[in-house]
Amino acid sequence: MEGEGGVQVIKVKYSSVDGRGGKWRSFKTLGRARVFAQYWVGKNPEIGSTYAVSNDGIGKIEVMGATLADLFGDEKVEGEVPSEEIVIYVVNALNRYFNSRTEAEAEIKAAREADPEGARGPYDIVEDTATADDFVPPVLTDARD
Secondary structure (H helix, E strand, C coil): CECHHHCECEEEEEEECCCCEEEEEEECCHHHHHHHHHHHHCCCCEECCCCEECCCCCEEEEEECCCHHHHHCCCCCCCCCCCCEEEEEEEHHHCEEECCHHHHHHHHHHHHHHCCCCCCCCCCEEEEEEECCCCCCCCCCCCCC
């Protein structure tokens, strides 16, 4: 799928059983599309033929312009990090991202101490790249509003 000026555009849609999301978001890089998809359904969702579902069955990801394997595969897709991009560490269970792995691990440790039963886990860290100037954590509208 080509966008403006012949740039490859990847579209990803998140939706959930409670009606959140449901709108396609466009990304210019596979790295950003991966961050968005893994933010909402985790790094290892159940993969179907046309969509991926979070392990808890709540969230679903669909993609155009790339494959589900592109979004959830293990290999790096961005190569070396250009100087205008930063490495981010997304922790899905905390619904946050961090600029350092150490900070992410400290927050995970605090969350585990506050939640000894592990109800919010798993506390996986997803590492990817984002442009420092324009990265905004994904925020979805709630259809119930």
